[in-house]
Amino acid sequence: MCKSLYLLVAVVGLSFGGVIALAQEVAQTPPMGWNSWNYFAARVDDAGVRAAADQMIATGMKDAGYIYVNIDDTWQGKRDESGVLHANEKFPDMKALADYVHSKGLKLGIYSGPGAQTCAKYEGSLGHEEQDAKMYAEWGIDYLKYDLCSFRQTMDQQAPNDRPAQMKMMHDAYDKMGKALKATGRPIVYSFCQYGWDAVWEWAPSLGGNLWRTTGDIRPAWDSVYSILSEQEGLESYAGPGHWNDPDMLEVGNGRLNIRENRSHFSMWAMLAAPLLAGNDLPNMKPEIKEILTSKDVIAIDQDKLGKQGRRVYSEGEVDVWERDLAGGAKAIAVLNAGSDRYSTHPFHLSLEKLGLHGAQKGRDLWAKTDITLTDGMPIEIASHDILLVRIEKPK
Ligand code: GLA
Numbered sequence: 001m002c003k004s005l006y007l008l009v010a011v012v013g014l015s016f017g018g019v020i021a022l023a024q025e026v027a028q029t030p031p032m033g034w035n036s037w038n039y040f041a042a043r044v045d046d047a048g049v050r051a052a053a054d055q056m057i058a059t060g061m062k063d064a065g066y067i068y069v070n071i072d073d074t075w076q077g078k079r080d081e082s083g084v085l086h087a088n089e090k091f092p093d094m095k096a097l098a099d100y101v102h103s104k105g106l107k108l109g110i111y112s113g114p115g116a117q118t119c120a121k122y123e124g125s126l127g128h129e130e131q132d133a134k135m136y137a138e139w140g141i142d143y144l145k146y147d148l149c150s151f152r153q154t155m156d157q158q159a160p161n162d163r164p165a166q167m168k169m170m171h172d173a174y175d176k177m178g179k180a181l182k183a184t185g186r187p188i189v190y191s192f193c194q195y196g197w198d199a200v201w202e203w204a205p206s207l208g209g210n211l212w213r214t215t216g217d218i219r220p221a222w223d224s225v226y227s228i229l230s231e232q233e234g235l236e237s238y239a240g241p242g243h244w245n246d247p248d249m250l251e252v253g254n255g256r257l258n259i260r261e262n263r264s265h266f267s268m269w270a271m272l273a274a275p276l277l278a279g280n281d282l283p284n285m286k287p288e289i290k291e292i293l294t295s296k297d298v299i300a301i302d303q304d305k306l307g308k309q310g311r312r313v314y315s316e317g318e319v320d321v322w323e324r325d326l327a328g329g330a331k332a333i334a335v336l337n338a339g340s341d342r343y344s345t346h347p348f349h350l351s352l353e354k355l356g357l358h359g360a361q362k363g364r365d366l367w368a369k370t371d372i373t374l375t376d377g378m379p380i381e382i383a384s385h386d387i388l389l390v391r392i393e394k395p396k
Contacts, residue, residue, distance in 0.1 A: 077129070
């Protein structure tokens with residue numbers, strides 16, 4: 001009797017533990033990979049995704065931790081009479097593409113949304129959630145970005161001028177796909193994309209969300225990167241292993257960002273424990289961009305096991321000082337010159353006191369790759385839109 005009770009407890013305990021283990025399996029650190037949208041947009045195709053996968057190996061990005069190869073919008077074709085969605089002519093065989101990506105030791109991601117149409121007006125998952133989730137699992141998909149898009153119109157039509165009812169519809173829609181993904185039994189990272197509506201960080205984790213966009217779309221320009229960065233303040237308590245704030249995919253190497261801006265963008269996404277999804281043209285990546293994207297020390301900040309998102313401690317003039325607590329009591333400090341020229345903010349004197357640090361701090365300058373000692377009130381020269389990123393192993 002006693003023995004069978006013990007057995008029952010053990011079995012229940014094991015399966016409960018198993019469920020937890022399965023639910024926590026993905027995104028224990030912020031997902032890293034590449035996504036087609038920021039550079040290729042509607043030009044993405046099978047060959048381009050294979051080339052991206054190849055380049056992730058050739059450039060050392062895979063070794064640096066980038067694993068997901070994510071197809072964004074515009075892969076979808078039409079549904080057949082049974083409601084099965086087929087990829088369009090740009091993707092002749094999605095299962096074969098998944099096999100190819102998997103054969104490289106990488107994982108494949110895909111994109112859909114709860115509406116009838118996606119943002120680029122391709123077929124969405126409305127009314128076909130279970131069917132689509134099952135198909136993704138059959139193809140071997142490992143990651144789904146689920147984008148609100150036209151579901152906003154559905155919300156407007158079905159609950160005009162009734163915001164609470166609209167928000168409930170939105171929650172239910174994300175819940176539905178979350179359950180459908182779970183029912184497949186395949187570990188699939190679930191990425192919410194609804195631009196931060198209704199304080200998504202408060203409810204996404206309970207619906208199985210592993211990451212959620214916190215803002216509108218990023219653009220490859222400093223004003224966009226900096227304004228998204230500023231919008232992350234106050235969200236740090238919502239991030240942790242398995243569930244992350246997503247300030248949108250990286251624009252490193254894209255558009256008008258200069259080398260300092262690329263470096264600052266990447267550093268600050270690492271400080272934010274943000275998903276690192278490169279969005280550039282990998283086959284034509286410049287060496288200096290590769291150097292940023294594969295910086296092991298900076299990636300280690302992003303992927304730190306503690307999973308604690310950094311916070312802005314103080315600003316002075318146009319210089320922002322951020323800190324992030326790291327595993328083992330270490331700390332990362334970022335000093336960012338957001339000003340449009342060096343002189344508007346200089347000389348900048350770092351306050352260790354405001355950072356809660358006492359006396360000289362020995363650390364590592366992660367971009368210069370040199371040792372550095374931070375002292376209270378020390379003058380720091382930082383060019384416009386550049387950053388000093390320091391890791392202190394034993395802060396005092
Ligand atoms: C929205 C998303 C983007 C991208 C496009 C695709 O704008 O926020 O990240 O997925 O849709 O149409």
